Amino acid sequence: MTSFNDENMTKVKKDVEVNLDTFPVPTPNEKRIEETIQFIGTLLDKEDQVKQPSLLKKLRVEWTVTNRLVISLQFLILLFGLWMGIQASIEMTIQVIFLLSPLSIVVCLTECFKTKTFGMNELEWTFKYGTGQLFIVRLLIALGLHFIAVAPIVFVSGFLSIKHLVTLLIVWLIPAMLVAIFLLIISLYTPIHWNNVYIIGPFWLLLSILLIVQQNLLRLWIEMDITIHLCVFVFLLTIMMKVIWKYKEASSLE
Amino acid sequence: MNELCLKSIYKNYKTKQVLDNISMIFKPGVYSFLGANGSGKTTLMRIILNLIKPTKGAVYWNGQPIELLGESYRDAIGYVPQHVPFYPNMKVYDFLMYIGTLKGIANHALKEKVEYWLKQVNLYDDRYQKIKNLSGGMKQRVGIAQAMLNDPQLLILDEPTAGLDPKERIRFRSLIANLSVNRIILYTTHIASDLEGLTDYVCILNNGCLEQLDEPENVLKKLAKQVWEVDILPEELIYIEEQYKVGAIEKHGGRIRVRLYHHKKPLPQAVMKEPTLEDLYLYYFSEGQST
Ligand SMILES: Nc1ncnc2c1ncn2[C@@H]1O[C@H](COP(=O)(O)OP(=O)(O)OP(=O)(O)O)[C@@H](O)[C@H]1O
Ligand SMILES: [Mg+2]
Numbered sequence: 001m002t003s004f005n006d007e008n009m010t011k012v013k014k015d016v017e018v019n020l021d022t023f024p025v026p027t028p029n030e031k032r033i034e035e036t037i038q039f040i041g042t043l044l045d046k047e048d049q050v051k052q053p054s055l056l057k058k059l060r061v062e063w064t065v066t067n068r069l070v071i072s073l074q075f076l077i078l079l080f081g082l083w084m085g086i087q088a089s090i091e092m093t094i095q096v097i098f099l100l101s102p103l104s105i106v107v108c109l110t111e112c113f114k115t116k117t118f119g120m121n122e123l124e125w126t127f128k129y130g131t132g133q134l135f136i137v138r139l140l141i142a143l144g145l146h147f148i149a150v151a152p153i154v155f156v157s158g159f160l161s162i163k164h165l166v167t168l169l170i171v172w173l174i175p176a177m178l179v180a181i182f183l184l185i186i187s188l189y190t191p192i193h194w195n196n197v198y199i200i201g202p203f204w205l206l207l208s209i210l211l212i213v214q215q216n217l218l219r220l221w222i223e224m225d226i227t228i229h230l231c232v233f234v235f236l237l238t239i240m241m242k243v244i245w246k247y248k249e250a251s252s253l254e
Numbered sequence: 255m256n257e258l259c260l261k262s263i264y265k266n267y268k269t270k271q272v273l274d275n276i277s278m279i280f281k282p283g284v285y286s287f288l289g290a291n292g293s294g295k296t297t298l299m300r301i302i303l304n305l306i307k308p309t310k311g312a313v314y315w316n317g318q319p320i321e322l323l324g325e326s327y328r329d330a331i332g333y334v335p336q337h338v339p340f341y342p343n344m345k346v347y348d349f350l351m352y353i354g355t356l357k358g359i360a361n362h363a364l365k366e367k368v369e370y371w372l373k374q375v376n377l378y379d380d381r382y383q384k385i386k387n388l389s390g391g392m393k394q395r396v397g398i399a400q401a402m403l404n405d406p407q408l409l410i411l412d413e414p415t416a417g418l419d420p421k422e423r424i425r426f427r428s429l430i431a432n433l434s435v436n437r438i439i440l441y442t443t444h445i446a447s448d449l450e451g452l453t454d455y456v457c458i459l460n461n462g463c464l465e466q467l468d469e470p471e472n473v474l475k476k477l478a479k480q481v482w483e484v485d486i487l488p489e490e491l492i493y494i495e496e497q498y499k500v501g502a503i504e505k506h507g508g509r510i511r512v513r514l515y516h517h518k519k520p521l522p523q524a525v526m527k528e529p530t531l532e533d534l535y536l537y538y539f540s541e542g543q544s545t
Contacts, residue, residue, distance in 0.1 A: 061355045065344065118341055125305050126333045128325055128358035128404075 058137045070111050074149040077104050104149045105180045108142035113247055177236040184243045256407045263311035272297050274462045284434045286449050287442040289459035290539040295442040299412050332406030334397040336413050342386035357404040371399040390417040411441035415448050427452050446535040458538055477529035484524040485509045501536040
């Protein structure tokens with residue numbers, strides 16, 4: 001390859017001039033120039049940009065900032081549930097799951113909405129991995145925690161038939177969701193940072209006492225037809241999504 | 255060289271107009287936005303950050319609309335919001351490491367950066383304190399450190415000096431001066447003395463309109479021959495306040511020394527004064543009347 005010195009350069013320039021005279025090029029209009037600039041922008045290589053961290057890394061980082069109170073609560077629930085499962089009858093165990101799972105769900109969900117609770121949304125939106133992804137990562141952690149807390153109870157209590165398991169799941173999910181929705185609505189409209197823990201605690205205690213006193217009601221509910229359970233479940237799921245959506249809206253700046 | 259461009263931005267909240275046809279071009283340098291409470295500073299910053307959408311108009315970063323840039327635009331910005339409690343139970347160091355990860359900075363580089371910025375904002379010794387135990391000024395510096403972690407080309411600070419003591423304010427100014435090389439820095443304030451010797455351009459925002467955008471000296475020049483000082487009796491003050499735009503008022507023995515703004519000599523005994531940045535602020539944002 002010959003080196004590109006001044007002499008070469010002048011020659012090239014001359015060639016270009018001659019050619020330009022021979023083949024006149026129309027001047028493009030403003031719009032066309034803008035379009036070309038935009039197009040070139042998309043071609044530039046993105047190599048020098050910072051990479052998105054992997055999901056695993058996000059999970060790990062998010063785990064380190066998950067509220068320790070939430071984690072310890074989940075483990076307390078787990079321990080208590082396991083102990084009950086080993087000790088008590090099936091009926092008792094169902095009751096325990098009944099009581100514990102709403103608490104677990106809500107505590108976990110409020111962890112997902114941490115951004116709103118601490119007023120960090122404004123800042124977190126400006127970060128590379130935005131609030132949407134952050135929410136998903138937190139939801140994964142929350143569901144994981146919830147699962148860890150409640151699922152083992154089912155197994156320890158010795159349910160082996162699928163039918164039993166399904167019934168139990170439905171029976172346990174519906175009241176849990178009912179309470180979760182209620183608590184979420186409360187914490188949506190109370191702008192206190194620690195509303196979650198302070199409000200959920202006493203409320204849950206009250207509910208537990210009510211359930212224990214109303215043994216018959218519980219039995220009635222469990223013995224209902226499975227289709228009714230399913231319908232109610234779908235209905236509640238819709239409401240829950242609505243509430244979560246409201247939560248997201250409430251954290252918007254407009 | 256980076257360039258941020260606002261093209262006729264309007265913003266309405268329901269019927270209320272908050273921003274009214276704002277167009278500007280920013281090149282690297284320090285721009286300060288001066289405006290009274292509610293003049294739309296925060297709203298404008300949020301629009302530039304793509305946190306809220308303008309009712310009309312668009313923001314361009316290096317010629318491209320920011321909504322289309324998304325992630326790569328967020329890579330380029332650092333933001334210190336006006337009020338942010340952060341996560342109060344986290345330690346300063348952990349918080350910065352966390353934010354760094356959210357900004358997508360690789361682990362090996364992150365540790366170094368966090369320590370560097372902790373030293374820059376003079377928080378290195380307090381790095382293991384919980385954020386809730388910090389003073390207001392210290393929190394503000396945590397805010398600056400987190401904004402700088404990704405080495406932003408566009409740094410936006412919303413009232414960064416509010417709540418800082420005078421010593422901290424001076425520290426802050428030298429920090430900003432150091433950062434301003436090759437960066438676009440926008441910051442809002444309503445403290446006129448913050449601008450002295452720091453800002454390259456002053457933008458005056460009044461009820462959502464951009465009243466002025468110029469170098470500080472030029473903005474002050476426009477005020478020349480309009481600043482007067484006059485000694486009056488206390489009884490006369492009401493009359494003066496009705497007639498003219500009044501700035502600082504001082505007691506001088508039995509009399510009152512008033513600084514006022516008017517295009518011609520308001521009273522025979524009035525003395526013309528050199529305009530200061532404080533005059534600038536009071537001229538635009540004081541309640542009094544003048545034509
Ligand atoms: N989400 C909102 N909904 C309705 N009106 C809003 C909203 N946000 C701001 N405003 C209005 O817009 C105007 C400008 O607000 P903005 O916060 O931008 O002012 P500012 O210049 O930052 O004031 P300050 O100096 O107090 O921080 C205010 O009158 C405010 O009432
Ligand atoms: Mg503001």
